[in-house]
Amino acid sequence: MLKHVRSLGQVGVQSIQSIGRAGMLFTQSVTWGGPGSAGFLDLIRQIHSVGVRSLSIIIVAGFFVGMVLALQGYNILVKFGSVSALGTMVSLTLLRELGPVLAALLFAGRAGSALTAEIGLMKATEQLSAMEMMGVDPLKRVITPRLWAGVISVPILALLFSTVGIWGGAFVAVDMLGLYDGAYWSNMANTVEFYEDVVQGLIKAAVFGVVVTWIAVYQGYDAAPTSEGIGKATTQTVVISSLAILGLDFMLTAVMLGGV
Amino acid sequence: MSDNNNHVEVKDVTFYRGKRKIYDGLNVAFPRGKITAIMGPSGTGKTTLLRMIGGQLKADSGEVLVDGSNVGTMSRGDLFELRKNKMGMLFQTSGLFTDLNVFDNVAFPLRTHTDLPDDMIRDLVLMKLEAVGLRGARDLFPAELSGGMVRRVALARSIAMDPELIMYDEPFTGLDPISMGMILRLIRGLNEALGLTSLLVSHDVEESCQIADYLCIVSGGKVIGFGTPDELRNGDNAEVRQFLNGDPDGPVPFHYPADDYRADLFAGEA
Numbered sequence: 001m002l003k004h005v006r007s008l009g010q011v012g013v014q015s016i017q018s019i020g021r022a023g024m025l026f027t028q029s030v031t032w033g034g035p036g037s038a039g040f041l042d043l044i045r046q047i048h049s050v051g052v053r054s055l056s057i058i059i060v061a062g063f064f065v066g067m068v069l070a071l072q073g074y075n076i077l078v079k080f081g082s083v084s085a086l087g088t089m090v091s092l093t094l095l096r097e098l099g100p101v102l103a104a105l106l107f108a109g110r111a112g113s114a115l116t117a118e119i120g121l122m123k124a125t126e127q128l129s130a131m132e133m134m135g136v137d138p139l140k141r142v143i144t145p146r147l148w149a150g151v152i153s154v155p156i157l158a159l160l161f162s163t164v165g166i167w168g169g170a171f172v173a174v175d176m177l178g179l180y181d182g183a184y185w186s187n188m189a190n191t192v193e194f195y196e197d198v199v200q201g202l203i204k205a206a207v208f209g210v211v212v213t214w215i216a217v218y219q220g221y222d223a224a225p226t227s228e229g230i231g232k233a234t235t236q237t238v239v240i241s242s243l244a245i246l247g248l249d250f251m252l253t254a255v256m257l258g259g260v
Numbered sequence: 261m262s263d264n265n266n267h268v269e270v271k272d273v274t275f276y277r278g279k280r281k282i283y284d285g286l287n288v289a290f291p292r293g294k295i296t297a298i299m300g301p302s303g304t305g306k307t308t309l310l311r312m313i314g315g316q317l318k319a320d321s322g323e324v325l326v327d328g329s330n331v332g333t334m335s336r337g338d339l340f341e342l343r344k345n346k347m348g349m350l351f352q353t354s355g356l357f358t359d360l361n362v363f364d365n366v367a368f369p370l371r372t373h374t375d376l377p378d379d380m381i382r383d384l385v386l387m388k389l390e391a392v393g394l395r396g397a398r399d400l401f402p403a404e405l406s407g408g409m410v411r412r413v414a415l416a417r418s419i420a421m422d423p424e425l426i427m428y429d430e431p432f433t434g435l436d437p438i439s440m441g442m443i444l445r446l447i448r449g450l451n452e453a454l455g456l457t458s459l460l461v462s463h464d465v466e467e468s469c470q471i472a473d474y475l476c477i478v479s480g481g482k483v484i485g486f487g488t489p490d491e492l493r494n495g496d497n498a499e500v501r502q503f504l505n506g507d508p509d510g511p512v513p514f515h516y517p518a519d520d521y522r523a524d525l526f527a528g529e530a
Contacts, residue, residue: 035336035337035340035341035344036340036344036372036373125353125355125358126351126352126353126354126355127355127356127357127358128355129316129351129355130349130351130354130355130356130414130417131355132314132316132340132343133314133316133343133347133348133349133351133418134343134344134348134368134369134372134417134418134421135340135341135342135343135344135345135369135373135421136340136344136368136369136372136373137336137340141372
């Protein structure tokens with residue numbers, strides 16, 4: 001019995017220590033400059049690797065999600081005779097919620113796990129230690145550009161996700177179900193507010209971008225330098241960042257709507 | 261101030277890994293311009309010692325002095341400055357960047373730390389690669405190299421900034437006899453040509469004795485022998501002799517501490 005209580009306490013202490021290490025990693029790597037700091041080119045390279053290479057999954061997923069939203073929405077709204085609100089429904093759902101959340105979830109699975117595995121393997125093969133011994137700070141050289149690449153990429157990916165989703169919705173509603181395209185687009189244009197809908201969605205996406213990339217680089221940097229350790233860290237990245245995205249989404253929505 | 265003949269001094273160092281005491285009042289000094297091989301049974305913390313000298317691990321108490329300055333209490337900036345200009349380290353797994361080719365790996369420290377023009381960096385890199393005999397392999401990636409070549413590239417990279425102190429962590433492990441011979445010759449040759457202080461962690465008694473000026477035998481958290489290979493071989497410390505001769509049993513027991521064998525066997529029947 002006492003053993004179980006003790007192990008519970010140990011888990012608690014370990015998670016607090018882990019949060020502390022993650023915080024230190026963040027504060028040390030969020031700013032540019034320092035021994036052997038990364039350059040602008042490194043940032044561009046990382047944006048290409050985490051952002052541009054996530055484009056295909058984001059675009060395909062966005063299109064399908066938009067199509068499903070339109071299909072489901074049409075079948076509900078038609079019962080109330082308000083199918084003309086379909087454009088509004090699809091666009092608001094995507095811009096406020098699904099765009100940022102799903103783009104961030106996909107990003108965590110596609111790019112976050114890759115970041116963790118890459119950094120973990122660099123650690124396991126002593127590339128990070130070798131860098132340190134050459135007088136180059138791996139936090140500044142390796143972590144900083146990756147962190148910023150994620151922070152910059154996720155809002156752009158989320159916006160693309162929503163845009164493609166709205167097109168997907170139009171494809172189903174207008175081209176397949178025969179909704180008048182003026183109703184789809186003009187109702188959308190009348191109801192979607194730039195600040196309340198688009199910008200707030202982007203703020204969410206930016207927060208998710210910071211959190212997901214932070215978790216990914218931390219898990220990689222803190223991974224046990226063995227194949228098992230890296231596998232575990234990669235899984236942790238996806239699990240923790242997915243939960244963090246969904247939890248933060250609720251909190252951000254509550255703050256933004258001012259309803260709670 | 262420190263004695264000028266000693267490049268690295270370790271004074272009264274205690275180091276814990278978790279709850280296990282690795283070093284307990286370790287005192288040792290490594291003379292400038294010489295090759296010193298740090299040897300000892302597995303798990304005695306030889307690599308830990310190198311990492312403390314490199315400032316990657318901090319001693320729990322005591323001082324590690326490199327050129328008279330304490331590595332443990334140095335600011336992060338000073339530590340990186342020291343590593344950049346004065347130290348090189350060759351890791352057991354070499355730590356080559358897998359996304360860069362041989363040339364770019366060697367050029368990495370030069371490009372990061374200097375503003376030299378490209379053609380000068382090219383010349384410097386080719387000189388370092390020529391020294392390890394791999395000028396022709398400059399366009400290959402680390403995955404395309406053999407184990408011995410990987411280590412030679414890493415060696416070229418660690419001398420790119422012309423350090424004064426170079427540390428080798430298990431440089432002979434897993435090499436075929438020819439590659440081993442090459443690495444031995446390189447370590448000795450670099451030491452003579454550049455006047456480096458070389459610290460070498462190794463298990464290979466034969467090879468280490470060939471090139472080392474001094475041996476430093478570490479066991480049980482302390483230095484149990486320091487001297488030239490001949491001095492130690494003919495010395496009166498039984499544990500040192502056991503290690504150098506590779507005897508399976510002696511002061512370092514073959515058996516891990518256990519209860520009485522007979523009593524242990526009969527305990528199963530109760």
